[in-house]
Amino acid sequence: MKYLRFVAFGLGLLFTALTLQAQEIRAAANIPFDFVVQGRTLPADHYTVRPIGSGGGETELFQNDDGSVVLMVLMQSCRSKEAAEKSKLVFHRLGDNYFLSEIWIAGRETGRRLPTSREEIQLAMNQKSQEVVIYAALTPR
16 A cells, blocks of 8 residues: 555656646747846847746746857746736846846746846946847747
């Protein structure tokens, strides 16, 4: 009897892990400008963004198509009153600088937000911030 419980428990864990992996949603977007993420400037390119860690976590992986740029980014959860209509990456534009601010996935009320960097705060003191939205396509795992 204990053996059957152990097998059932193990199968339950396996099913849960597979379900969580299947729910991993990747977003892909062509970003036409250089942008800053956690103090690092990434070049204009086509990027795929996906959650990493168990259950999607708070960490996102940014990678361009040829794999020459790979960056793990720790983000914070944020909520909206309504589900996002489209998947999108939100940037703050300050002069010629673009700072990644948020990531939203279509159909979800929760998104991911980057903490505001010191560089962005300093630039915002002297310049007006403009929000720039790049729409992303959802891609299969």
